[in-house]
Amino acid sequence: MHTLTIPKMRFWLVLQQLALIIIIITTDALKNNETDHAALLAMKSKTLDPFGGGALSSWNESSHFCNWEGVFCGKRHKRVTLIYLSSSGLSGTLSPHVGNLTFLRRLWLNNNTFHGEIPNEIGGLYRLKVLSLSSNSFQGRIPVSLSRCSSLMRLFIGYNNLVGTIPEEFSSLSMLKVIVVHENNLTGGIPKFVGNITSLESFSAANNLFGGTIPNNLGQLKNLLQLGLSNNQISGTIPSSLYNLSNLNVLSLSFNNLHGSLPPYFGNMFPHLELLQLQVNNFTGQLPNSIGNLTKAKELCFDSNDFSGKLKVDFSKLVNLLRLNFNFNNLGSGDFDEMHFLESLTNCSDLDLLSTVRNQFRGVLPDSVGNLSSNMHHFNLAANQLHGRIPPTIGNLVNVSLLGLAYNRFTGPIPSTIGRLQKLQRLTLFENQLSGTIPESIGNLSLMNELYLSNNNLEGTIPSSIGNCQRLVFLRLEQNNLSGTIPKELFQVSSLSILLNLSHNHLSGPLPSEIGELKSLTLLDISNNDLSGEIPSRISSCTSLESLFLQGNMLQGSIPKSMEFLRGLKILDLSRNNLSGEIPTFLEKLSLINLNLSFNNFNGELPLQGPFANSNAVSVYGNDRLCGGIPSLQLPRCPVNSNFFFSSKRIFAIVGASIIIGILILISSMVFYLRKRKREPTTLELLPKESFVHVSYGELLNATDGFSSNNLIGAGSFGFVYSGVLDQIGDVAIKVLNLVNRGAMRSFMAECKALKDIRHRNLVKIITCCSSIDFQGNEFKALVYELLVNGNLEKWLHPSQETSRLEFNLPQRLSVAIDVASALDYLHFQCETPIIHCDLKPSNILLDQQMVAHVGDFGLARLYNPEIGISHHSSSMGVIGTVGYAAPEYGLGSEMSIKGDVYSYGILLLEMLTGKRPTDLMFTGGLNIRNFAGQAFAGEAIEIVMDPTILQSDTATGQRDSYLIAMVKIGLACSEELPQNRMSMTNVVRELQLIKETMFK
Incomplete structure (x- = not known):
């Protein structure tokens, strides 16, 4: 028997342990x-x-x-x-x-x-x-x-x-x-502890709601390459410690509330800086000369601040520079060498964008401008005080797509070398003192989309070569001294879709029949010229026209019948011509909100329907042979054929008819009396009787002068709105439901249900819901509201001739935006049961005497329980809003939500800023109000995108534009396509209030 030795035993033991571990x-x-x-x-x-x-x-x-x-x-x-x-x-x-x-x-x-x-x-x-x-x-x-x-x-x-x-x-x-x-x-501030993470190379916190100041200890981050804090609410100055970050290649502080000046050594501290974004802040003082030492810089953005003084920077060492933006500052000194800095920029061979819009530059544009980068795509010096001629060397910028020299004091002719800029898409030379003729070479600009030559002293004829610009969308030649006939080639530019303005010139001859080629044009203005002949019948082919201005010419003949096909026409001005004949009745059927036929030779009876039913929508002064019409137009009565009254058969017919009518009235009165005994007028059963005051049908009839057309102030899908005076209440607005219309009853019940328990400063106050029997025994339902004297927001954003003179400035629009947002925030989050409005749009927002906004028309409102969804007791109609304002997910069958209201609000806010309806015919081919408004972020596009009324604000330009951009940002955030990406109304109110506090501080 063999026994294991001690070493062998240990070996097997280790082997067993190793196997166990494995x-x-x-x-x-x-x-x-x-x-x-x-x-x-x-x-x-x-x-x-x-x-x-x-x-x-x-x-x-x-x-x-x-x-x-x-x-x-x-x-x-x-x-x-x-x-x-x-x-x-x-x-x-x-x-x-x-x-x-x-x-x-x-x-x-x-x-x-x-x-x-x-x-x-x-x-x-x-x-x-x-x-x-x-x-x-x-x-x-x-x-x-x-x-x-x-x-x-x-x-x-x-x-x-x-x-x-x-x-x-x-x-x-x-x-x-x-x-x-x-x-x-x-939210909160930029945390101070970030300055202690010394390994940090990149910190990007842009586009949040951070406040406070920039922590001083960020200067400890010696390895930091990128610092992005833009689009927040950061205030204070740039801490001096930040200038220790010598490795930075990106410094982005734009869209904040930073102030102070840049130190003289600023450009010496960042030898590796490629991107500097300081735009939309409150920086002041002179731009330091040391900026010329940022030799690695590719993009420098100083726009929308308050930098001032002479621009002395030598840019010649910035050979990598691609974009340089000084828009919306106060740069300029008036020195004779004001524009000398352009000379140093000729060394920047890759420069793609140079923009100095809205500064105080007063010099002459030097010939050396032609030596700037041949790669330049965007060159904009608009809204300064530059004078002298436009140098012919401008034609060397052969790759430029935007050339902006508007709002200056340039004199002399438009250089013919402009025709060499064959990649030009937008040319703005308006509001100067240019003279001479429009060069024939303008026809070489075949890629041109927008051409603005208005408000100059240009003379001669419109060159026929302009017909080669087959991509034109905007063309403005108004307020010049142009003469001769309108070339038919111009009307063959079928791409013209937004605006063609030739007004206030000396153009003569007839309107070419080729006008019918402008099938996509939205606005045509040829007013205040010397045009003669008749209005061509082919104008009916301009089916996209919304505004047509032909006033102040010598046009003659009648209004062509073919114009009845201009179904989208909203404004038509034919005043101060020699037009004659009867006013055609088809004008009653057009959706005209402003019709001016004054000072012509029209005769006959004036129609009564459509725009003719509203004295604020129609003007017929100076037509001495017109008669009839509504009483407020104060025209004479039309003559009556006397043979009719003296015919024995006619007399018999009148007497017989009178007797029959009398009998019918007697029978109706008896029926009404019997029914009234059985069924007294009652308030709406779905509401507690104590919810509203009781008002009878008879009282409403008296309050509105028998529901007179003179008291008619609005119309909607389910009925009409009248102004009136009730004895126990005073001035009111009365919405009478037409119960024949499908959904009217459910709309009535939804509105009463939604408004019966809610009260808020920015909601229209409902006084009562009336449910009764009228004098003919018919069911009658009406809603009585407080009367808000300044009408609805629609009339302020898209005024008729009568309201166009009323001021609606930026502070007022901001206040209205806050009011509406506050109302929605209340409905969504502060009611016991949240309410979805479902139909937010300008016509449903009313303004009181102090221009406080009140949200109204809850006919489509839905009660919403987050746990069970839409209330079955709210409106169950298939309608879920208005085209253009309704959220996109509704079109895909999604359930209504408060996010749908947020989308509608976003579109509404963008409409308030741009002055464009979301259904404007200009929005085709992928262009919509969102991406149109989004162009405001390009700075110089503000003058095109924003409602001109806003741009006349007394607010300093740089500040005004920063407010506009901030508001556009909110509108875009609310109207995101995905509901979950939209802001809440609580955040909207807070953001708008911050803008208001900044505006009025």
Whole structure:
């Protein structure tokens, strides 16, 4: 019998222990593999893959999870170390089980549509180095638990809907190099602890709601390359410590409330700076000469501040410069060499944009302007005080697409070399003192979209070569000394779709019949010229026309019958011509809000319907042979054929008819009396009787002079609105429902139900709901409101001739916007049962004597319980708003929500700023009110995009434009296509109030 020696026994014992350890490790690995497997399946269960066979189609049992798409494992332990599902079209929520992937080092889920909160369990990923959740719809707060991810180096959570502050606990993340939290709704200040994370290379917190000042200790971040704090509410000055960040290549502080001046050494402190954005702040003082030492700079933005004084910067060393923007400041000194800085810019061979709109430059444009970069696309010196001639060398800028020299004092001719700019799309030379003729070479600009030559001293004829500009959309030649006939080639530019204005010139001859080629044109103004002949019948082909101005000419003949096909016409002015004949009745059927036929030779009886029923919509002064019409027009009565009255048969017919009518009235009175005894007028049964005061049908009849057309102040889908005076109340507005119209009864009940218990300063006050029997025994229903004397917002935004002289400035519009937002915030969040208005638009917003706005017309309103959805007791009609204002998801069958009201509000706000209806015919081919208004962010586009009335504000230009841009931003945020991306009305009120406080401080 052999026995093991001691060494052999020890060997076998060690071998057994090693085998046991291997078994334990293998078992643990298999167990941990199962943990990862389960975690991934849990993530899949919470994720929606709209493409079906998309990124997650391989996540099944047919293969090991390390082989699934977007999943990467370590070679040693076969544990998940990387998930990469960027831009995969995924949605849903992020499962808390993601926290079980403890070997995960990188998680990339950016550019999808995940929503819900970021789970706290994500803090369990202690090996995590990169977290990228940007460009989703995550909500809630940034989880504090992320501070446990001690290895985290890059955090990307921008472009979401996160709220709250950046957690203080993040101060422990000592390895962080990148923090990207921009485009959220984060609040508080920029945390001071960020200055202690000395490893930080990039901090981007733009487009949030951060306030306070820039922390001084950010100057400790010696490794910082990028600092982005734009589009917040940060105030104060730039701390001097920031000038220690010599490695910065991006410094973006735009769209804040920063003030102070830039120190003289500013440009010496950032030798690596490529992007400097200081626009839309309150900086003052002179631009330091040292800016010329930013030799790596590619983009310098100083616009919308209050910089002043002479621009002395030598830009010759900025050879990489692409964009230079000084718009909306007070730069300029009046020195003879004012524009010398342009000379130094000729060394910037890649310069793409140079813009100095609305400053105080007073010099002469030097010939050296032709030596600027041949790559220049955008060159705009508009709204200064530049004088002298436009140098012919301007023709060397052969790649320029926008050339803006408007609102200056240029004299002399338009150089013919302008025809060399064959890539030009927009040319603005209006409001100068240019003379001479329009050069024939203008016809070489075949890519031109917008041409503005108005308000100059140009003479001669309109060159026929303009017909070569087959992409023109805008053309303005008004207020010049142009003469001769209108070339027919102009009317053959079928692309003209928004505006053609030739008014206030000396154009003569007839209107060419080719006018019918302008089928897409919205506004045509040829007024105040010397045109003769008749209005061509082919004008009926201009089916998109909304405004037609032909007044102040020598046109003759009658109004052509073919004009009845101009169904979209809203404004027609034919005054001060030699037109004759009877006024055609088809004008009654057009949707005219302003019709001016004054001072012609029209005769006969004036029609009574359509615009002729409203003395504020029609003007017929100076037509001595007109008669009839509504009494307020004060025309003589039309003569009556006397043979009719003296015919015995006619007399017999009249007497017989009178007797029959008398008998019918007697019978009706008896029926009414009998019915009245059985059914007295009652208030609406769905409401408590004490909710409203009781008003009878007879009282309403007396209050409105028998529902006279003189008292008619509005009309809607379900009835008419009259003004009236009730004895016990005073001035009121009375909405009478036409119960024949489908949905009228439900609209009536919805409005009474919605308004019976709510009271708010910015809601129209309902006095009573009347439900009774009229004198003919018919059912009668009406709503009585307080009368708001300044009418509805529609009339202020799109005034007729009578209201066009009334001022509606920026502060007033801002106040109205706040009033409406406050009303919606009350309806959505402060009522016991939230209310969705469902039909917010200008005509449903009324203004009182102090221009306080009141939201009205709750005929489509829905009561909303967040737990059970739309109330069955609210309006159940299929109508869910008005085209242009209704949220896009409604068209796809989505349930109504408060987010739908937010969308309508966003469109309304953009309409208030641009003066354009969302249904304006200019919005075609992908252009809509959102991207039209969004052009305001380009700075110089403000003069085109914004309602001209706003631009006449007394507010300093730079400040005014910053307010406008901030308001446009809110309008765009409210009208996002996805409901979850829209602002809440609470935030809208707060943001607008901040703008108002800044405006009036």
